[in-house]
Amino acid sequence: MSDENEWVRITRADPAHSSWYIERFRAMAAAGDDLAGEARLVDAMVPRGARILDAGCGSGRVGAFLHEAGHVVVGVDLDPELIAAAEEDHPGPTWLVDDLASLDLAEHGWPEGFDAIVCAGNVMTFLAPSTRGEVLARFRSYLAADGRAAVGFGTGRGYALDDFLHDAEAAGLVPDLLLSTWSLHAHHADADFVVALLRPGVKDAASG
Numbered sequence: 001m002s003d004e005n006e007w008v009r010i011t012r013a014d015p016a017h018s019s020w021y022i023e024r025f026r027a028m029a030a031a032g033d034d035l036a037g038e039a040r041l042v043d044a045m046v047p048r049g050a051r052i053l054d055a056g057c058g059s060g061r062v063g064a065f066l067h068e069a070g071h072v073v074v075g076v077d078l079d080p081e082l083i084a085a086a087e088e089d090h091p092g093p094t095w096l097v098d099d100l101a102s103l104d105l106a107e108h109g110w111p112e113g114f115d116a117i118v119c120a121g122n123v124m125t126f127l128a129p130s131t132r133g134e135v136l137a138r139f140r141s142y143l144a145a146d147g148r149a150a151v152g153f154g155t156g157r158g159y160a161l162d163d164f165l166h167d168a169e170a171a172g173l174v175p176d177l178l179l180s181t182w183s184l185h186a187h188h189a190d191a192d193f194v195v196a197l198l199r200p201g202v203k204d205a206a207s208g
Helices: 006-013 017-030 037-045 061-068 080-089 128-143 162-173
Strands: 053-057 072-077 094-097 114-119 142-156 175-179 193-200
Touching: 006 017, 006 142, 006 162, 017 072, 037 114, 037 142, 053 061, 053 128, 061 072, 061 080, 072 080, 080 094, 114 193, 128 162, 128 175, 162 175, 162 193
Parallel strands: 053 072, 053 114, 072 094, 114 142
Antiparallel strands: 142 193, 175 193
């Protein structure tokens, strides 16, 4: 298995991929497709005016809905073309170009904890495998004491559910609820997708 960020690999091989991705979601929005399922779940998790981190925000569809719902949103993505599209299409949130594996939100002027983190769009499976635990540990550090992270991805994309839950536990995140869709269907043994709602727990001392 490659230990490279998959999005970086894809866009290096196909420099037009980011533009295709942006235009795909613009076309879906123009057609009236529902692009806010993930955001509705997160909106239901928090009070009005919550601080929400959109981790791997892409061109901004999730963060934009949450901003319109009255939340303070910071979106982060390593692809500058996607962030430029987010800034153009969805002004209002704070959009940052950065790598989730090395992100320091305090350096960007956001030292306080977030009420929620949303990590949608298979972001966890695009990460270089060696960085997954670090990204989850950073999620843990960004959350307020009573905050929660909603992380969703296809479990057939190279990141097995058991491995993810092990990494989350080592990072100090405890699963509150496992779903098989963003529309609140219960998780089951045959599910090929997971939405994990994670809360801060006690970090495993052995993991540092």
